[in-house]
Amino acid sequence: MSMLVLTLITGVGLGALYFLVASGLSLIYGLMHVLNFAHGAFLTLSAFVGWAVAQQLGTASWGSFLLSILVGALVGAAFATLTELVLIRPLYERHIEQVLVTVGLSFAAVALFEGIWGTDPINIAGPPWLKQTTEVLGARIPNTYWVLMIAAALVLAALVLFLQKTRYGMVIRAGVENRSMVTALGIDVRKSFTLVFAIGGAAAGIGGVLAMHYTTFVSAHLGSTLLIFAFIVTVIGGLGSLTGAAIASVLVAVLQQFANSYLGGTGDFIVVILLAVVLLVRPSGILGRKA
Amino acid sequence: MSTPVLEVRGLRCSIAGQQVVEDVTFSVPATGITAVLGRNGVGKTSTLRGILGLIHRRGEVTLAGERIDGLATHRIVQRGVGYVPEDREVFAKLTVAENLALAERQRNPRRDFVDALFPDLVQRRAQMAGTLSGGQQQMVSVARALLNDNRLLLVDEPTKGLAPKIVTEVTDALLEASKIVPILLVEQNLEVVRRLADGAIVIGGGRVVHTGVAREILDDDDLTRRLLGVHAETAPARRGEEGSA
Amino acid sequence: MMRPARISSLIPALVGAALIVLMAVLPLLNISIPGVLPTPTYMPGTLALLSLCMVFAALALSYNLLLGSAGMLSFGHALYFGAGAYGLGIALDRFGVPLWPGIFIALIGGMVIAFATGAVAMRVSGIPFAMVTLAFAQAGSVLVRRNSEITGGEEGLSLNTEHVPDFLVGVINTRNLYWFALAVLVIVYLVVLWVDTSRLGHLARATRENEQRVRVLGLRPYRAKLIVFVIAAVLASLAGVAYMLLQSGTVPRAVSADLTITILVMVVLGGVGFRWGAIVGGVLYTLLDQRLTVVAGSDVVAGLPDVLRIPLSEPLFLLGVLFILVVMFLPGGIAGTIDAWWRRRKGEKVRLSLRSIDDADADADAPVEVRA
Numbered sequence: 057m058s059m060l061v062l063t064l065i066t067g068v069g070l071g072a073l074y075f076l077v078a079s080g081l082s083l084i085y086g087l088m089h090v091l092n093f094a095h096g097a098f099l100t101l102s103a104f105v106g107w108a109v110a111q112q113l114g115t116a117s118w119g120s121f122l123l124s125i126l127v128g129a130l131v132g133a134a135f136a137t138l139t140e141l142v143l144i145r146p147l148y149e150r151h152i153e154q155v156l157v158t159v160g161l162s163f164a165a166v167a168l169f170e171g172i173w174g175t176d177p178i179n180i181a182g183p184p185w186l187k188q189t190t191e192v193l194g195a196r197i198p199n200t201y202w203v204l205m206i207a208a209a210l211v212l213a214a215l216v217l218f219l220q221k222t223r224y225g226m227v228i229r230a231g232v233e234n235r236s237m238v239t240a241l242g243i244d245v246r247k248s249f250t251l252v253f254a255i256g257g258a259a260a261g262i263g264g265v266l267a268m269h270y271t272t273f274v275s276a277h278l279g280s281t282l283l284i285f286a287f288i289v290t291v292i293g294g295l296g297s298l299t300g301a302a303i304a305s306v307l308v309a310v311l312q313q314f315a316n317s318y319l320g321g322t323g324d325f326i327v328v329i330l331l332a333v334v335l336l337v338r339p340s341g342i343l344g345r346k347a
Numbered sequence: 348m349s350t351p352v353l354e355v356r357g358l359r360c361s362i363a364g365q366q367v368v369e370d371v372t373f374s375v376p377a378t379g380i381t382a383v384l385g386r387n388g389v390g391k392t393s394t395l396r397g398i399l400g401l402i403h404r405r406g407e408v409t410l411a412g413e414r415i416d417g418l419a420t421h422r423i424v425q426r427g428v429g430y431v432p433e434d435r436e437v438f439a440k441l442t443v444a445e446n447l448a449l450a451e452r453q454r455n456p457r458r459d460f461v462d463a464l465f466p467d468l469v470q471r472r473a474q475m476a477g478t479l480s481g482g483q484q485q486m487v488s489v490a491r492a493l494l495n496d497n498r499l500l501l502v503d504e505p506t507k508g509l510a511p512k513i514v515t516e517v518t519d520a521l522l523e524a525s526k527i528v529p530i531l532l533v534e535q536n537l538e539v540v541r542r543l544a545d546g547a548i549v550i551g552g553g554r555v556v557h558t559g560v561a562r563e564i565l566d567d568d569d570l571t572r573r574l575l576g577v578h579a580e581t582a583p584a585r586r587g588e589e590g591s592a
Numbered sequence: 593m594m595r596p597a598r599i600s601s602l603i604p605a606l607v608g609a610a611l612i613v614l615m616a617v618l619p620l621l622n623i624s625i626p627g628v629l630p631t632p633t634y635m636p637g638t639l640a641l642l643s644l645c646m647v648f649a650a651l652a653l654s655y656n657l658l659l660g661s662a663g664m665l666s667f668g669h670a671l672y673f674g675a676g677a678y679g680l681g682i683a684l685d686r687f688g689v690p691l692w693p694g695i696f697i698a699l700i701g702g703m704v705i706a707f708a709t710g711a712v713a714m715r716v717s718g719i720p721f722a723m724v725t726l727a728f729a730q731a732g733s734v735l736v737r738r739n740s741e742i743t744g745g746e747e748g749l750s751l752n753t754e755h756v757p758d759f760l761v762g763v764i765n766t767r768n769l770y771w772f773a774l775a776v777l778v779i780v781y782l783v784v785l786w787v788d789t790s791r792l793g794h795l796a797r798a799t800r801e802n803e804q805r806v807r808v809l810g811l812r813p814y815r816a817k818l819i820v821f822v823i824a825a826v827l828a829s830l831a832g833v834a835y836m837l838l839q840s841g842t843v844p845r846a847v848s849a850d851l852t853i854t855i856l857v858m859v860v861l862g863g864v865g866f867r868w869g870a871i872v873g874g875v876l877y878t879l880l881d882q883r884l885t886v887v888a889g890s891d892v893v894a895g896l897p898d899v900l901r902i903p904l905s906e907p908l909f910l911l912g913v914l915f916i917l918v919v920m921f922l923p924g925g926i927a928g929t930i931d932a933w934w935r936r937r938k939g940e941k942v943r944l945s946l947r948s949i950d951d952a953d954a955d956a957d958a959p960v961e962v963r964a
Contacts, residue, residue, distance in 0.1 A: 241452075
């Protein structure tokens, strides 16, 4: 029973992490039809910088932990905005080139990170509470999972509020549906592109800092594996759908944890099987628009 | 004769490398409704989209004396062009109110005018546009274009797929609208054209093959058959406020 | 009725043949290109490097068939390369079969995997397709890393040379491996050429341009694309086999998304849609990677201030930046740019972009590229 509870809760917690990364990807793809390969790099850089900040202030304090998250979000947003303005915008409407350019960026960024911070993973530490566990129904849940869940819930709420209640959010929602009609209403969608990149970058940044605490280390490749899961989640959830990404994140992660616990560590594999099944049955994803 | 609101010279448009508009030249007067006629697939919709810059185009397009053919779509629209696309293209996941709010460009949009014209929409402000009927979506689409102080409306087949009663409502609305803004109207329904249009431009094979007074063209059965491939409506020419039977 | 063959259309074939002959006799010559080749051409150092270049050129060719001819952007091509390499290794190690049956098994394995993954991936197209292929490659990578019993796990799988004919084993025989690699490259090139010029190739290209029209004509685009996909995959497996023999072993990286991206870089660098571009891209990248690694480890770079040293000591960083620059400013790659220059000289129209690639959202109504 406690094993079940553990698997379930850690699944949701891991799903929270996936959501933090996938939310940005989904929005970016939904609005711009760009597959942002550099998303992992945003994540990794935010983690490194967040770690540097936390170290300055003392890693054990909650203040430095929260500050590192904030810094991570800002770094992610900044990196993403820069990427959009310098690399993506000039290639307006050339989607394949835009994807390729993000591929090149991820390539170069990872190499640069290795050059700056070395190839070995760096062990990190945070507030001691994170390393402890809380007991729920007989299962000992590592506290990092609670933080992940809270963060993801907050980000989701913030995103939904933004999309529903602000004009920019409205423009983005409309743009995801029909971008050319938005321009035909006299709105410059390019501003929305930058905004969506920035938002995605911020979410990825938060995800990066938290991922680092989750894995207890930071390395140049931190973003890469997470990115692949984020891609899978985005496809399963339906490209461009934020709620789809949320649902798929939890679904994929819980399944993964179950497979790891009960099917002998085949979690990664099961996820790909799930992707294949979803594609065979419903190619546009759970909540995606039918092409 | 006042200056035309829109002058198109030598417009050539292509979609994914395919030439869809060969060489189109015409003017749109600053008042009234000008119809764009032609058989299916001759390039009527592409002409409108080319004017707006939604597809790849070359040639001269002048709006109220200013060249707009080099501008991006949103800039053209900001200069005062309203667009009512074929198939309406309302945002299904936004409410009616949001669809309209999105379209508002100015500080004082023509809210009262639009609300008076489409009372049905006022009631449905909080409804998701995707759940509206075809006719109601058409109203939203037209309303969007009327909210701003536009110099010209480009309207593409507004009565397509609508029941006769709705067709009448839509044409009524367009007639009202034409009192405050000139309209370039692509339309296949010749009864509607007869009711609404002053001038007409006929397109064939990607070029303009005839221009003139709409009623005169439609009254000439041979001409109509030659240009449009159909018989003109045999109902007597009647342009005015009364709805058709 | 026989048409007299025009000399001008034979020139590419003659040039190709001459190049093959040149490459074949290279190990017997003593040519040195300092700065590019580590040793004179008859010595194993250079031969090994050139062999690697050729293996990657073959891999790039197979990818170009997918991307350039059929317009399918795949991020999982390395899966089939790895299947070839690991397939051969496992066949030789576990099943103890001799070399040639082993190669055959590896190729069949690659084909089967390609059919299965391709059929599923092609349920979607464009960018979603790319993501799915990425996922499959990732799964393969995980499989390889996890099952260390069969695949050697993180350490990789070394070549069990028991059943490999002597003339392909050992540094002394680098020359023979070189010729093997050359043979593989020639085979791959010929197959790609055959597909491109066949009805299948034309169908695939037509599908890339306008899938609707192909379907309306009653032809089956899905089948054509799948067949091309599988052929490209099998060619990649063949390259993987050669790689395995060359390196006397393989590592999990051979199945990784990293490698596919490397292949992508090669093909884009060389010029998408040009066979000779793919070869140039593969060779150039491999050489650059080698040289840059040497430069990166040199004393000159170590003595530079940090701001310069760090980027320069990471060859992949430089290659990534180069890639970005090529995509932004020279989307045709080397071959594309040269070809465009050549065509402009002849007065032909030129279309220099990657736009005709399979793109699920290739809207008919794409807005104009206007810098307002």
